[in-house]
Amino acid sequence: MTELPTAAPATHLLRATDKHGALLADFDHYPTLELLHVRWHGHLTADALVQGIQAGMQLLESQPLPRRLLSNHRQVTGEWADALPWLQYEWLPAVCTRGVQVLAHVLAPSTPSQLGSYPGGDEFIAAAAQVLRTASFRHLGPAWQWLSHR
Numbered sequence: 017m018t019e020l021p022t023a024a025p026a027t028h029l030l031r032a033t034d035k036h037g038a039l040l041a042d043f044d045h046y047p048t049l050e051l052l053h054v055r056w057h058g059h060l061t062a063d064a065l066v067q068g069i070q071a072g073m074q075l076l077e078s079q080p081l082p083r084r085l086l087s088n089h090r091q092v093t094g095e096w097a098d099a100l101p102w103l104q105y106e107w108l109p110a111v112c113t114r115g116v117q118v119l120a121h122v123l124a125p126s127t128p129s130q131l132g133s134y135p136g137g138d139e140f141i142a143a144a145a146q147v148l149r150t151a152s153f154r155h156l157g158p159a160w161q162w163l164s165h166r
Contacts, residue, residue, distance in 0.1 A: 024049050032071040040068040051084040057091050062098035069107060080115040084163050088156060089124040100136040104143045112147045118166040120159040121152045
């Protein structure tokens, strides 16, 4: 587990796996910070990303989501841009309705630039910026700091 720059206690909620049993994501909740940290793993495809998100959403379906969301892609490779329309039209309205207000995205080391470098990325960023406070980061520490002050 990546150490976060805080002493806030976390509850590990889920280790999501793909249909082959490979680890997709870990979901950790920091209740005192109203924060959900999703750590993605492995080679991430659009289908795998959607599957992991749906597993997390299903786990938390009977309650509001934390106000802050940290999507950490530091440990992934792969191309998941084909999931951007689903993220924009399905996921984004769902998480906003359920209480998410702030989103920090930590880029994978192999990502050449911001999320906008993906086809459809600019449209997703614009849609997200209309309903959430969002920012992308290269490293976990600055993302955590930014999120904790929003």
